[in-house]
Amino acid sequence: MQIKKLPIEFLTARPILQTIENAGYEAYFVGGSVRDTILNDEIHDVDIATSAYPSEVKALFPRTVDTGIKHGTVMILSGSNQYEVTTFRTESGYQDFRRPDKVTFVRSLTEDLKRRDFTVNALALKEDGTVVDLFNGLQDLQDHILRAVGKPEERFHEDALRMMRAIRFASKLDFAIEATTETAIKHHAELLEKIAVERILVEFEKMMMGQNPVKGIHYFIDTGLYAYCPQLQGQSKALSELLNLHPDVRLINETQVWLLLCRSLKLSAVKSHSFLKAWKTSNELIAAVNNGLKLFEAIDQGTVSEKILFQTGKTVLTDAMAVLNAISAPVNTSELLARYEALPIKDSHELRLNGWDLLQRRITTPGPKLGKILAKLLNDVLTGKVKNSKSELLLEAKRIASKN
Structure with missing residues (x-):
C-alpha cells in the first residue's frame, strides 16, 4: 500500500528521513501517526524509527537533544519542529511488568516492530508513502480489529499497561x-496492580x-481490569450502569469523566475526595468534581438555589449538564443553564462592595463578622433582594451589622 497524499506533518518531517537514508541507513515513520493517517484521523506526534544508532543520528544533524539516549531516542531540532528519532531495538527481562531490564540496538526493522503492542500500531511508513506491514495490521485496520503482535501474553508481560491500552483503543x-x-x-x-496509578x-x-x-467500558468490566483499579473492586454492578450511556455521548474532558464515574458509583461530594485521591488526580480536578457532585445532590433533593449555581460556576455546570445528558437523567438541563445565565453576578469579585469598603467606613472590624456580612450581601444579590450597587450594598451592610 502506498499513501499518495501524505499529511503536512509527514511532509514537514520528510527531510529528516531523507537525511538519514542518504547516509546509508533506514528510516521510517512509525506508530499511531501511521495508523491514524490510514484511518483518515487527525495525527499528533510524529515518531521516527531508524537503523542508525544514536551516535550516528547525532552526527547527521547539527541540533539534537539526548531525550532518551539510554533507550535509543534522540530529539532532532529542525526549525521550530522537534522530532524524536529512535534506533531499532529489542527489549528483554521485564521484571516489573513495565520496563525492560535490557535494551539492545539492532539494524532490523522486523525485530523492532515485533516488540510493539498491537498490529495496527506496528506499521511503518517510508518517506515516499509506502506502508510496511509485517504483521497484517492493514487487514486488522480494515476489519476494525485490535490484535496483539505475536503472543499477547508476552506483550502484556512486557508492559501490563498494554491491557488498558487495548480497551482504550477499542473505545478510541x-x-x-x-x-x-x-x-x-x-x-x-491482575498484572495491572504492578502498574503506577498515574x-x-x-x-x-x-x-x-x-x-x-x-x-x-464493556471490555473494562468483562476482562476484569476494573477490579485492579483504585477502589473499583466489587463495583461491577455500578459500573454496568455506564453501559446504558446515550449512544452519541462524547465526553470531552477529565471533569466530565470523573463526574460521570462518581455519579455512577453514587459517591457523595465528601466521599469523592478520597476516591479521586486514590486515583491521584489533581487537586483542581477534585475541586471541580466536588462542586459538580454538590450540584447533583441539590438536584436530587430539589434544592437547586442561585447560590448553588453560583458556587458551581459556568465551566463545571456545563460539564455537569453534559453528564446528566449522557445518562439521560430526567433533568431540565437547559433550564438550569438559563438560571445560571440569569444570575446578576457570576464571580464574587463582581460584588460592588468588598471588605476594604466595610473597614474603611467602619461598618465592622476585621474578623469573622466581616466575612459573614459579605456572604450575606452576596446571597442577597444572587437572590435579587438587593441590587448590586455600592450605595444599596452599603445600606444593607449597615443594617446587617447593626443586628449583630
Missing part, C-alpha cells in the same frame, strides 16, 4: 478486541473520551 477507534488478545487480558488482568489514569481517561466509550 471503535474496534473489537480479537478473541485471543481479549482472553489473554482476562487471564493476566499511568492507568491516563489510559482510563482516554478510554472514556473515545468515540465509543460504552465499548471500552
Whole structure:
C-alpha cells in the first residue's frame, strides 16, 4: 500500500528521513501517526524509527537533544519542529511488568516492530508513502480489529499497561478486541496492580473520551481490569450502569469523566475526595468534581438555589449538564443553564462592595463578622433582594451589622 497524499506533518518531517537514508541507513515513520493517517484521523506526534544508532543520528544533524539516549531516542531540532528519532531495538527481562531490564540496538526493522503492542500500531511508513506491514495490521485496520503482535501474553508481560491500552483503543477507534488478545487480558488482568496509578489514569481517561466509550467500558468490566483499579473492586454492578450511556455521548474532558464515574458509583461530594485521591488526580480536578457532585445532590433533593449555581460556576455546570445528558437523567438541563445565565453576578469579585469598603467606613472590624456580612450581601444579590450597587450594598451592610 502506498499513501499518495501524505499529511503536512509527514511532509514537514520528510527531510529528516531523507537525511538519514542518504547516509546509508533506514528510516521510517512509525506508530499511531501511521495508523491514524490510514484511518483518515487527525495525527499528533510524529515518531521516527531508524537503523542508525544514536551516535550516528547525532552526527547527521547539527541540533539534537539526548531525550532518551539510554533507550535509543534522540530529539532532532529542525526549525521550530522537534522530532524524536529512535534506533531499532529489542527489549528483554521485564521484571516489573513495565520496563525492560535490557535494551539492545539492532539494524532490523522486523525485530523492532515485533516488540510493539498491537498490529495496527506496528506499521511503518517510508518517506515516499509506502506502508510496511509485517504483521497484517492493514487487514486488522480494515476489519476494525485490535490484535496483539505475536503472543499477547508476552506483550502484556512486557508492559501490563498494554491491557488498558487495548480497551482504550477499542473505545478510541471503535474496534473489537480479537478473541485471543481479549482472553489473554482476562487471564493476566491482575498484572495491572504492578502498574503506577498515574499511568492507568491516563489510559482510563482516554478510554472514556473515545468515540465509543460504552465499548471500552464493556471490555473494562468483562476482562476484569476494573477490579485492579483504585477502589473499583466489587463495583461491577455500578459500573454496568455506564453501559446504558446515550449512544452519541462524547465526553470531552477529565471533569466530565470523573463526574460521570462518581455519579455512577453514587459517591457523595465528601466521599469523592478520597476516591479521586486514590486515583491521584489533581487537586483542581477534585475541586471541580466536588462542586459538580454538590450540584447533583441539590438536584436530587430539589434544592437547586442561585447560590448553588453560583458556587458551581459556568465551566463545571456545563460539564455537569453534559453528564446528566449522557445518562439521560430526567433533568431540565437547559433550564438550569438559563438560571445560571440569569444570575446578576457570576464571580464574587463582581460584588460592588468588598471588605476594604466595610473597614474603611467602619461598618465592622476585621474578623469573622466581616466575612459573614459579605456572604450575606452576596446571597442577597444572587437572590435579587438587593441590587448590586455600592450605595444599596452599603445600606444593607449597615443594617446587617447593626443586628449583630
